[in-house]
Amino acid sequence: xxxxxxxxKEAVMWGCAGLLIPLTGWALxxxxxxxxxxxxxxxxxxxxxxxxxxxxVVGASRSLLHRWDPRFKVCSLLFFAFCAVSVQRLPSAMMGxxxxxxxxxxAGIPFRFALKRILAMVGFLGMFFLVMPLTVPARxxxxxIVVHGLEAIRFNPRGLWVAALIWTKAxxxxxxxxxxxxxxxxxxxxxxxxxxxxSKKLCQMLLIMYRYVFVFRHEMARMWVGMSVRGFRPRTxxxxxxxxxxxxxxxxxxxxxxxxxxxxxxxxxxxxxEFPMLERFQGQRRDWLLGGFxxxxxxxxxxxxxxxxxxxxxxxxxxxx
Amino acid sequence: xxxxxGVIPTxxxxxxxxxxxxxxxxxxxxxxxxxxxxxxxxxSAFFVASLIHVPLGPTSVHLLLPGIVGxxxxxxxxxxxFLGLLLQSLLFQFGGLTALGANALMMGLPAWAAGAVYSVLxxxxxxxAPLLGGMCAAFAVFLxxxFLGLLLxxxxxxFFGVAKLAMAAHVPVAVIEALVTGFVVAFVHRVKPExxxxxxxxxxxx
Numbered sequence: 001x002x003x004x005x006x007x008x009k010e011a012v013m014w015g016c017a018g019l020l021i022p023l024t025g026w027a028l029x030x031x032x033x034x035x036x037x038x039x040x041x042x043x044x045x046x047x048x049x050x051x052x053x054x055x056x057v058v059g060a061s062r063s064l065l066h067r068w069d070p071r072f073k074v075c076s077l078l079f080f081a082f083c084a085v086s087v088q089r090l091p092s093a094m095m096g097x098x099x100x101x102x103x104x105x106x107a108g109i110p111f112r113f114a115l116k117r118i119l120a121m122v123g124f125l126g127m128f129f130l131v132m133p134l135t136v137p138a139r140x141x142x143x144x145i146v147v148h149g150l151e152a153i154r155f156n157p158r159g160l161w162v163a164a165l166i167w168t169k170a171x172x173x174x175x176x177x178x179x180x181x182x183x184x185x186x187x188x189x190x191x192x193x194x195x196x197x198x199s200k201k202l203c204q205m206l207l208i209m210y211r212y213v214f215v216f217r218h219e220m221a222r223m224w225v226g227m228s229v230r231g232f233r234p235r236t237x238x239x240x241x242x243x244x245x246x247x248x249x250x251x252x253x254x255x256x257x258x259x260x261x262x263x264x265x266x267x268x269x270x271x272x273x274e275f276p277m278l279e280r281f282q283g284q285r286r287d288w289l290l291g292g293f294x295x296x297x298x299x300x301x302x303x304x305x306x307x308x309x310x311x312x313x314x315x316x317x318x319x320x321x
Numbered sequence: 322x323x324x325x326x327g328v329i330p331t332x333x334x335x336x337x338x339x340x341x342x343x344x345x346x347x348x349x350x351x352x353x354x355x356x357x358x359x360x361x362x363x364x365s366a367f368f369v370a371s372l373i374h375v376p377l378g379p380t381s382v383h384l385l386l387p388g389i390v391g392x393x394x395x396x397x398x399x400x401x402x403f404l405g406l407l408l409q410s411l412l413f414q415f416g417g418l419t420a421l422g423a424n425a426l427m428m429g430l431p432a433w434a435a436g437a438v439y440s441v442l443x444x445x446x447x448x449x450a451p452l453l454g455g456m457c458a459a460f461a462v463f464l465x466x467x468f469l470g471l472l473l474x475x476x477x478x479x480f481f482g483v484a485k486l487a488m489a490a491h492v493p494v495a496v497i498e499a500l501v502t503g504f505v506v507a508f509v510h511r512v513k514p515e516x517x518x519x520x521x522x523x524x525x526x527x
Contacts, residue, residue: 047374052372052412081326081418082419084326085326085331085419116414118414124324124325125325127483127487128483131482131486132482159479165327166325166327169326169327170327170328172327173326173327173417173419177414199345199349201349201354202345205358206361206407206408209362209364209365209368209408211365212365213368213408216368216369217369220370220373235376236376238500241375241501241504244375244501245500245501245504245505245508248508249505252366253509255362255363256516258362259358262358263355319476319477319479320476
């Protein structure tokens with residue numbers, strides 16, 4: 001382990017430079033939120049966190065990904081996702097991210113959809129960036145930075161590399177979710193899962209949820225407007241917790257009553273424990289070829305991660321040791 | 322806090338998937354077939370409830386709800402949590418799809434535990450329902466924090482620092498969760514006590 005001493009001045013300078021990254025992220029976050037509230041028509045009282053995105057089909061509708069049999073799509077992209085999270089070097093992780101962004105481009109999906117997913121992970125992954133450089137144990141090959149006069153705090157740059165590796169992998173999979181989910185209508189994706197052997201009961205429940213989440217979200221918004229006009233403003237105090245408790249309790253009681261009505265309505269329409277399948281999936285040669293391509297891509301990434309690529313940036317493999 | 326993709330080793334992620342799959346199968350078997358749509362509708366309600374952010378000083382936390390799901394749904398709770406997390410991952414990217422097994426175990430097992438503790442103690446009739454519900458909720462969040470710490474620590478000693486911080490961050494969440502759950506249970510106890518006693522529509526707890 002090598003120790004590099006730096007003076008206060010240098011430490012402050014580097015600290016300011018390091019702050020630029022989270023600040024840029026924050027600015028991006030605000031930008032997306034602004035553009036969001038502009039195109040959404042909604043009551044002003046409703047908090048931002050309640051917005052539930054619909055998984056609508058977007059992009060160039062005749063792209064390769066849109067025409068791909070959803071069964072093959074789900075299998076291949078999930079397999080690739082597992083390969084992409086298994087790599088342990090930054091260059092291969094970046095390759096995975098590049099492939100994911102490329103797929104997004106081929107599907108013709110606007111980048112802001114992917115950006116929203118990336119921003120959702122900022123809290124969890126930001127924690128790694130802040131904590132890891134200060135807590136990662138020093139290995140013999142590491143160089144730690146110590147500020148003159150503050151010897152107790154050791155800044156280990158390897159922690160930053162580990163955080164960057166995790167961020168890159170998580171972002172690659174997050175970006176890949178868009179071409180997976182937005183090139184087929186969601187119910188079709190779920191039926192593809194059922195055709196692949198996932199429990200039919202689970203798939204059915206997922207479809208019911210995808211419907212009622214939006215119903216209850218509107219119900220919640222209505223109740224919230226009622227509370228707001230009666231003067232309720234959430235704060236950190238016991239009264240707020242009591243009101244939230246009643247609010248949720250009311251939501252659950254209403255939901256329970258609704259489950260009864262929904263169930264009766266379903267039975268009236270001839271529900272006998274199964275939804276009819278409307279699609280019939282048929283694999284063609286193109287589907288198999290695309291699937292094989294993604295399989296090879298994933299395997300190739302793992303192999304090159306273990307034995308191939310010279311590590312250009314950051315320390316060598318050694319995550320999860 | 323939900324684990325994102327690429328944090329835990331792939332072996333652990335796959336192992337958690339298998340374990341979670343087993344738990345889902347148990348949960349499915351313990352739920353009567355005609356109750357499945359009802360559990361799904363109820364799960365949607367829990368899903369939107371977890372979107373609510375409770376203010377905490379300058380910041381805010383969202384409710385995790387494993388305690389309340391366990392109390393209301395009993396054996397079906399794991400199923401509900403698994404599906405809720407799956408939909409959350411698909412819609413928002415809160416928690417990665419490759420880490421879904423780990424996230425489901427982390428929240429689903431505490432929900433089962435809280436539900437079991439609640440139903441045993443409530444049937445004895447000792448403590449008052451809201452107090453008991455609040456304590457079960459705090460217990461579930463505490464268990465979830467321990468699971469999260471263990472899962473993060475499974476990634477190697479580099480992750481120990483993050484694991485400790487993530488666990489510490491759950492302390493205020495547990496307090497708020499306990500308070501809100503206590504009030505929810507008090508409300509439901511007054512308005513619709515059968516929801517607490519019998520699980521969803523009376524059939525889910527068989």
